[in-house]
Amino acid sequence: MEKLENILNEIKMAAETGRYAPLRGVLETLEAPDIAWVLGRLGEEMAPVFRVLPKETAAEVFVEMEPDEQEFLIGNFTDPELKNIVDKLYNDDAADLVEEMPANVVKRILSQADPQKRSILNQLLQYPKGSAGSVMTTEYMTLKAEMTVEEAFDRIRTKGLDRETVYTCYVTDRNRKLEGVVTVREMLLARREERIGDLMDRNVVSFHTLDDREQVAQAFDQYDFLAFPVVDGENRLVGIVTVDDAMDILREENSEDIEIMAAIVPYEKPYLKTGTFETFRKRIPWLLVLMVSATFTGQIISYFENALAAQAVLISFIPMLMDTGGNSGSQAAVTVVRSLSLQEIRFKDIFRVIWKEARVALLCGVVLAAANFLKILLVDNLIFRSGVSVAVAAVVCVTLCCTVLLAKLVGCSLPMLAKKCGFDPAVMASPFITTVVDALSLILYFVFANAVLT
């Protein structure tokens, strides 16, 4: 990081003098993502500095930049410059770019792409968002079963693909149907004259273009492969998903889960790049919904106003009951949401999950209630002289125990039911469950209080 800051200062100084050419040497010592980081901090000087990059590097760096920076650069490019970049982009990166740019910029990009690329792009853009087809790379290495290892290596040399895509080769028949998979490692360890058909693994784990991208990404975690093939309805190879795509997908899906669980409408931009108004728009909907639903909890309190007036001490336990219920519920909900997304549990496990949560809840509930009972009698009454009667303490503690049980059961089952119904289980996590549990626990509280204390 410090090294990058130094280089950034060096470049800023050079830019002031207007002599950009010597910067090439400095930039060449950096990896593409680091160059993108430096460029992103140059402001207006970004365009002239970008121009000193060698052509190959320029495309690699361009991919790593943020959408707003890409838009700025494209605005500064001449048509031949834009064509150079577009030609060098991988098709999946080009498709991502097109998806993120405004319409007028998209028009310019497509007009500079050659007809073949344009048709691939149009096809890629048709896959639904979140599908394997929408994240796959269309550049991959195909071999034929009758080739020898020597011939295969010659073919790899001629095509000269990128690092993520070169190490796993796919064997297809005349109709582009997937027959097997062979890795460069296996070919390196084999004799030169061995036939690919004898080397290849015929048990290929493959995905369909419409499969969920998260499912593909999870498979990387499970199988330790570098790429998975994506096939169409007729088992024809149409693309591959590589491990670096999988990492991006997992990061995005994780951020999304976390944001949804914190009642935020998910968004992909980095925090400091998101405008104030945009951040506001992502946060206000759930705050409004939850605020309105929390007023129902208030209405429950109003309804029992008479009970409260008679026993004012009951009020002071409300925050503790609500908070503990909310925390117990979100513990269960968050655990279940995470296990669902890691595919550790499925809907058919729902009764095992409920049974497990019930036992955990009883343990937690009894311990919390006992701790609370002792605290009321020993700390509140003896030290602070609050004068809470044993009957009130008992009502509070029984409610606490029931609330924890209720919270855990609601917390574990709502996300699973949501998933079964095709909703995102994360939506059912913390804040929503807190609201439900708040209302239920207050009703219990007042019912118990009415029964015991009047």
Added chain:
Amino acid sequence: MEKLENILNEIKMAAETGRYAPLRGVLETLEAPDIAWVLGRLGEEMAPVFRVLPKETAAEVFVEMEPDEQEFLIGNFTDPELKNIVDKLYNDDAADLVEEMPANVVKRILSQADPQKRSILNQLLQYPKGSAGSVMTTEYMTLKAEMTVEEAFDRIRTKGLDRETVYTCYVTDRNRKLEGVVTVREMLLARREERIGDLMDRNVVSFHTLDDREQVAQAFDQYDFLAFPVVDGENRLVGIVTVDDAMDILREENSEDIEIMAAIVPYEKPYLKTGTFETFRKRIPWLLVLMVSATFTGQIISYFENALAAQAVLISFIPMLMDTGGNSGSQAAVTVVRSLSLQEIRFKDIFRVIWKEARVALLCGVVLAAANFLKILLVDNLIFRSGVSVAVAAVVCVTLCCTVLLAKLVGCSLPMLAKKCGFDPAVMASPFITTVVDALSLILYFVFANAVLT
């Protein structure tokens, strides 16, 4: 998944007849993680079915199994069987195994390892938990700068390493110091007689053994490499971290963050594999802490009992104020925790973050307060005839706006301060912040109420 269920049934039936040998053919069509999945569902039959696996596959499958299954298998192994597995394990996998097994099993494992492996294991086990050293692989491919590409390929063929470790080769000098890095792809595209010294990249991104493993894992996401070298204090190459390790680390760290934010002591076992009592132990500490701290909020209510008795309607707004404050705070906290862990923001950005959150909070606060004001006047008063005075409505709405501002500021700054002080920022997220914000907002509420209504 369905295919696996079918194979599982087939194996269960074969196991009943006691004829295990024919299963070999069935199992050979599966990948190691899938075989591990099937074995894990066999119970007592696990050991005899495991024995039919070819030696190479057996070690791969063994690594994929859960610790309790591994322990069961080791208990069933003869000494030569155990030695076979231990010999075939990669050193980092063996170190993981040793860390997870109980002492008597560890003793047996180490007694079966050859002296060299034992000494490497002992060294690996000394790196602190969570460091790059503790997750690195000690099997990697080293080349010398004076070798030709042809010679390098010969060396790769002789050593024949695993898929994750073979594609990135490290060039070291006589003292094992790291000089450069070269990929198999670059060697494939080069002429056979070219020298490695001319091909290699001298700008190597490397990590130190004591670096945080999460930092290494994040680097994969950033640079799209397949492996990073790990060096000791003298820049000597001692291991590599591969992309599949990085995925494991990111999954674990994400789960940990999510669990901590939900007030759970993090644990690594899958949900259904964790015992009831164990789950209870992971959840009860924070529930107890938060319950006790929530009683302070209750004490604030008791303190203002007189104000409440005079204006009973004030009570019914408490849940709404507490919930909205909690939700606003956790939105900010969770966003900041996530951005910190993705390295999008650092401590020096704290004033930019606070300034941004302040503006977002004002927008959210004003909208929520306005919505609430209208709701009280139009819904509560006109429809439900609650008879809330405008003064009370004003107090509620001003408190609401201040609460949101306070919640967002506390929510964004506490995690950043925690990180600066060397704590895990996630600990400061949701439940903790909720408790702080609850107390602050109630104090504000009653102070305003006292000032305006009396």
